[in-house]
Amino acid sequence: MELKDLIAGFGKVATASVADAVDKITGKRGYMDHQIKPRINEKRVCGPAATVLEAATDEFLPPQHALDLIDEAPEGSVICISIGGVENVAVWGGLMTAGAVANGHAGAILDAGVRDLSEIRRDYDFPVYARTVSPGTTLGRYTTVASQVPVEIGGIIVHPGDIIVADIDGVVVVPAAQAAAVLAMAQEIDARELEQAKLIISEKSLRKGLAKYGRI
Numbered sequence: 001m002e003l004k005d006l007i008a009g010f011g012k013v014a015t016a017s018v019a020d021a022v023d024k025i026t027g028k029r030g031y032m033d034h035q036i037k038p039r040i041n042e043k044r045v046c047g048p049a050a051t052v053l054e055a056a057t058d059e060f061l062p063p064q065h066a067l068d069l070i071d072e073a074p075e076g077s078v079i080c081i082s083i084g085g086v087e088n089v090a091v092w093g094g095l096m097t098a099g100a101v102a103n104g105h106a107g108a109i110l111d112a113g114v115r116d117l118s119e120i121r122r123d124y125d126f127p128v129y130a131r132t133v134s135p136g137t138t139l140g141r142y143t144t145v146a147s148q149v150p151v152e153i154g155g156i157i158v159h160p161g162d163i164i165v166a167d168i169d170g171v172v173v174v175p176a177a178q179a180a181a182v183l184a185m186a187q188e189i190d191a192r193e194l195e196q197a198k199l200i201i202s203e204k205s206l207r208k209g210l211a212k213y214g215r216i
Contacts (some may be wrong), residue, residue: 001180003048006163007076010179011046013186015169017193019077021185025213027177032154032171035131036109040120043127045107045166049158049173053086053146054091054112063091065144072094075104078164082151083112089136091114097126109164111153113201129166 001009010018019026022030034075050073052066066081079100080092092108100108105126108114113134124181129162131154148160156173158164163174 001183005114006179006183007046007048007087009136009183009187010163010165010174011044011189013183014193015044015165015167015172017167017189018123018172018174018182019170020147020189021182022172022174022178025185026175030156032109032147032156032173033131034170036111036129036154036171038127038166038168039114039117039130039133040128041125042124043107043204044166045078045109045127045129045164045171046101047076047078047164048074048176049080049109049160049162049164050074050105050188051148051151051158051160051169052079052081052144053149053151054081054142054143055087055145057143058140060139061143063096063138063144065147066096069097069147070103071106073103076106078149078166079108080153080158080164081108081112081143082089082153082158083110083152084152085113085131085154086142087132088134089113089138089141090134091138091142093173094119094123097128103124107164107166109153109158109166125179129167129171 090113110130114130
C-alpha cells in the first residue's frame with residue numbers, strides 16, 4: 001500500500017483502535033506517555049515521522065539538525081524531537097512553526113516543552129504535541145546531535161518513516177513495516193465497535209453487546 005493511502009486510511013480510524021491494533025500486531029505498546037498531549041489545538045496529526053535527537057551542552061548552539069530537517073523533510077512529515085523528557089526547556093517555538101507551515105508539515109511531537117503558544121495559535125494554528133509548555137530556550141543547555149535516527153519519545157522508540165497518529169486521545173507510533181496490517185486491523189475494530197454500539201443502544205444492554213462482540 002502506498003504511503004498516501006496509508007495516511008488517508010489512518011486519518012479516518014480511531015486513535016484508540018490504532019493503539020489496540022499495534023498492541024496485537026507488534027506485541028508491545030505503541031502509544032506514548034499521556035503527558036505528550038496537544039498544546040496548541042485539538043487537530044488530528046497523521047504522517048510519517050521525521051526525527052531529531054538532542055543532547056545536553058553548555059555551548060550556545062542553534063538546533064541545526066532540526067532547522068535543516070524542517071526544510072528538507074518531505075511535505076506532510078511529523079517532526080519528532082527527542083531530548084529525554086526534559087520538562088523545563090522548549091525545543092519548539094514560533095519560528096520553527098513558521099518553517100514547518102511553509103514546508104507543509106503535518107505536526108510536531110516533542111518530548112520536551114513548546115513555547116510561543118499565543119503566537120502559534122494566532123498565526124498558524126499548527127498542531128504541536130509536547131510534554132510541557134516552557135519559556136526556556138535550549139541555547140546553552142541542549143543542542144541537536146542527529147536527525148533521521150531512531151529516537152525515544154514518551155517511552156516509545158520512533159524510527160524515521162514510522163507513521164504517527166495523534167489526537168486528543170494521545171499519540172500512537174505505527175511501525176512502518178507493519179503499517180498496512182495495523183491499518184486493516186484498526187479499520188476492523190472500528191467497524192465492529194460501530195455494530196456493537198448499535199446493538200447496545202437497540203437492546204438497551206451493555207452486557208448483550210459484550211456477549212456478542214467480546215470487546216470493551
